[in-house]
Amino acid sequence: MLTQRTMDEHLLGYLLNALEPEELRQVEIWLKAHPEGQARVERLRQALAPLAAERDTPIEPPPGLAVRTLARVAEHICRDLPHAPKTAVVRSLGPARPSWRRVDVLIAACLLITLLGLLSLWLLRTREQAGLVDCRDSLREVYVGLKSYSERHQNRFPCVSEVAEPPRDVAGLIIPMLIAHGYLSGNLRIGCPAKTDKPTPIPLKEALKMEQAQFEQQAGHFTPCYAYSLGYRNEQGLVLPLSFKPDQPNSHLPIMADKPGVNALLGNSLNHGGRGQNVLYLDGHVRFCTNRTIGVDDDDIYLNKVKAVAAGLNHLDTVLGSSASRP
């Protein structure tokens, strides 16, 4: 006769689906013959209930565990093989057997190649992430200068058309202007940290003294990696800058971002491999956006409402122009 404990052991297995098919069948027969057994099953289920929360909380493996595991296997393959155990040596008239068989070399090579591939991907990804973070920090640093400027100009941010007269009113002179007037440090690197070329910022005076032909040639290099707001036109056609106003969606109005791709009409910035762009908003926060229609009402941040790289048609029509762009 089964004791209660023994029956509980079977019922536990029944609850956990841990029984073999024949055992399961026997328990089901017993339960049908002993209706009170269901109450015991229920009590056992309740006894197990506290474990459910822990079981239902998955434990994530640490990052890179699979790569490290492959590395350990590869290391094992590549190190010296242990000495063969001392056994009776059978003399052979044939050639000596090599310590590494061809298949061992092949497996080792393929595992190493796989490992190198995984490591490369991981390094690339890590580098990309670091570049994104550095770029974001760079934009925040520029924002400090922009904000300082706005606080001295009735909450108006710098306007491209006010830095220089046409045809030298290009977006790329905003940062040299901020440096020239002490709103930003001259040590600021104006290239996106994710890119390899980071030229020193050209002094504003030097840029304005250039012959026009040279200016046109160099305009794209004044702020090579970033795009700045081209402002918007009012009803009279005047180009006005963005302003910080409490009654407008400042957290949705971009003022600066990674520059658009080669074709400004479509696609993301290429600064981060085309996956998206860091965007600096009027309120100072930076967000990485995987597409470019992230202005107010899904506005394209690199084109105005009539799909032109020019000043916006109203204050909510964001247009961020690359270094050589004009309102």
Added chain:
Amino acid sequence: MEPNNTLTDCSDEELLAHFREGRREAFGVLLRRYEQELYGYLRRYLGDENLADDVFQNTFLQVYIKIKTYEPGRPVRPWLYTIATHQAIDAQRRAGRQQVLSLDQHREEPLDGKVGTLVALLESRQPSPMQTAEKEECRQTVRQAVEQLPCILRQVVLLAYFQGLKYREIADILNIPVGTVKSRLHTALLKLQDSWSAAPAAQP
């Protein structure tokens, strides 16, 4: 790497068969497939992230080394758990963490007497937005109770309840009779109930 797309549809047994035949990428697919499950098991078993990381790596190193001894068609999952459990036991022995079970604490008392306490515990822990922190504390209590179980009891709880293995598979993994598996699981549940009832946080 095109072949990986077809390998991901393979069963565990097929993957090992492919690996034995020389398809190296099958090893990586198996590794990825069991990464979370096996690491979670080892993390709960060993109670230490770094140790679990190390033992996980050693487990698959052993899989690589012992692939020639794997019998084609043999269920892979219990085989992996066998290797992982042995590696965990070895690691604990090296770290000097083995616990000795006192079988004198084994009781014949039915579970009924303790169920009421557990149910009360659950009722006092009804989760709500305001009590999310208490629910997390309860989960931590449960986790600690499991980690504090003697090793041979913790093994069966983890394998049966958390990893969902059958009694016969657990018996093979631990190289003990099926009856011993059942008995240890029952004893483990009694001890867990004692732990939960004694936890200060359990007091209503």
